[in-house]
Amino acid sequence: MIRIPSFSPFHGNAFTWNFALGMTNLLVPLYARELGMSGVAIGSLVALPVLIQIWLTLLGGAYADRIGPRRTSLFACLFMIIPAVVFALSASFAGLLAGQLMLMLSRAVFWPSNWALASQLAGDRSRNMGRLNATTGAGHIAGIVLTGMVIAQWGFHVGFWIMAGIGFLSFLFSVFIAHDKPARSARPALFSIFSIYGALLKRRSIYFAMLCAYISALPFSLSASFYPILLVEQGFSSEATGWLLALRAAGSIAAGVALAHLVHRAAARTPPFASAVLSAVCVGLAALFPHPLWAGLFLVGLGVGSGVMTVYFQILISTLSSAGQRGSAMALGGLGWGLSNFSTPLIIGTLTDAHGIRAAFYALGVIVLLVGLALPAMQRWAFRGGELPL
Numbered sequence: 001m002i003r004i005p006s007f008s009p010f011h012g013n014a015f016t017w018n019f020a021l022g023m024t025n026l027l028v029p030l031y032a033r034e035l036g037m038s039g040v041a042i043g044s045l046v047a048l049p050v051l052i053q054i055w056l057t058l059l060g061g062a063y064a065d066r067i068g069p070r071r072t073s074l075f076a077c078l079f080m081i082i083p084a085v086v087f088a089l090s091a092s093f094a095g096l097l098a099g100q101l102m103l104m105l106s107r108a109v110f111w112p113s114n115w116a117l118a119s120q121l122a123g124d125r126s127r128n129m130g131r132l133n134a135t136t137g138a139g140h141i142a143g144i145v146l147t148g149m150v151i152a153q154w155g156f157h158v159g160f161w162i163m164a165g166i167g168f169l170s171f172l173f174s175v176f177i178a179h180d181k182p183a184r185s186a187r188p189a190l191f192s193i194f195s196i197y198g199a200l201l202k203r204r205s206i207y208f209a210m211l212c213a214y215i216s217a218l219p220f221s222l223s224a225s226f227y228p229i230l231l232v233e234q235g236f237s238s239e240a241t242g243w244l245l246a247l248r249a250a251g252s253i254a255a256g257v258a259l260a261h262l263v264h265r266a267a268a269r270t271p272p273f274a275s276a277v278l279s280a281v282c283v284g285l286a287a288l289f290p291h292p293l294w295a296g297l298f299l300v301g302l303g304v305g306s307g308v309m310t311v312y313f314q315i316l317i318s319t320l321s322s323a324g325q326r327g328s329a330m331a332l333g334g335l336g337w338g339l340s341n342f343s344t345p346l347i348i349g350t351l352t353d354a355h356g357i358r359a360a361f362y363a364l365g366v367i368v369l370l371v372g373l374a375l376p377a378m379q380r381w382a383f384r385g386g387e388l389p390l
Helices: 009-034 039-067 069-088 093-119 125-154 156-175 195-200 204-216 218-223 227-233 238-262 270-286 292-320 323-333 335-355 357-383
Strands: none
Touching (some): 009 039, 009 069, 009 093, 009 156, 009 227, 009 238, 039 093, 039 195, 039 323, 039 335, 069 156, 093 125, 093 292, 093 323, 125 156, 125 238, 125 292, 195 323, 204 270, 204 292, 204 323, 204 335, 218 238, 218 270, 218 292, 218 335, 227 238, 238 292, 270 357, 335 357
C-alpha cells in the first residue's frame, strides 16, 4: 500500500489537472458560441472526441496495470498542455475539434491512472476516494471561477494560455508521485493486454458500475457543454456563470468530505438510488428557475448527487477487482463516463435546436429520473448469485 501524507504530489497533481480541465468547461463551449456555432455543432464538438476516448480509456487502464499508473499519469498531463496551445491558436470548428481530440487522450489516461493510485492508498478506501474526489472538485472550482473572471477581463485566448501553464504545473507534480512498481503478475504480455477485460465483462456487477458511472458523469458532461450556455442565456455574465458552476464542484466536495463515510459497502442500495434521483431533479429544475439563488441551489444538489455516486461506483469497482486488475477495471467501469460525455451533449444539442435549451434540460431530467427509479431492480440483478463480496 502507498502511504500518502496530507499534502502530496499525488493530490497536487489531481488538483492542478482538474484545474485545467475545469477551465475547458467554460472556455470551449463559450468560445464556440462566440464563433457562432449551432447547438448541434457545439454538442458534436464535445461528444465526437469521446468516441476515441472510450477506446483509449481501455488502453490507458490496461497500460496502467502494465507499466504503473504513475507513468501513465505523466502522459495524461502532457496531453493537457498540448490541446490548450491548439485552442489558443484556433478560430474554427476544425481547430477546436483537433484540440478536443487531444484533450480526450489526456482524459482517457488520467482517470483510470488516478483512481488506480487512489485505490492503493493506505487506510479506509471510502475516505480515500472521498478525499480524492474532494481534491478534484476543488481543482474544478478554482479552474471554473478563474476562467469566468479571465474571460470577462482578458478574453478567451488568455484563458487558453493560462490553461497550458496549469497543465505544465500538473506535469511537474506527477513527476514526484509516490508509487509502487506493478507486480510481474500484473504485467500481461502485449499481445494479450486486453485479455483481462473478457473476465471482467462476465460479471454482471461491472455493467451496473458502468451505469452508475454514467449517472455520476452527467454534471461533468453538462458543465463541459451546455450548462454554461444555459446560464449565459438566462442572463448571467461569464464571471457569474463561473461562480455558479463552481457551486456544482462545491457540492461534490461536500459529498466527498462529509458523505463518503456513508458509502462503505458495494451492495448498499440507498446511495446509488438517492444520488440518481437527486441528480435528475436538479437537472430538470435547473432551467425552470433562472434566479441565482435557485440556480446555485440546484447546482450544489447536482454536485452532491454526483459526488456520492462517484464514490459508490469507485468502491464497487475496487471491490470486484484485484489489485493487479484495478487499472483495467477502473477503465472498464469508467466507460460509463465516456458514454455520458458522448451522448449527453448530443442529446441536449439536438433538443436545443429543435425545442430550445430549457426544454432540453427538462427532457434530460425526466430520462435520468426514469433510470434512477429502475436502479434498485438493476442492482438486484447485478448482485444475483453472490458474485460480489459484501
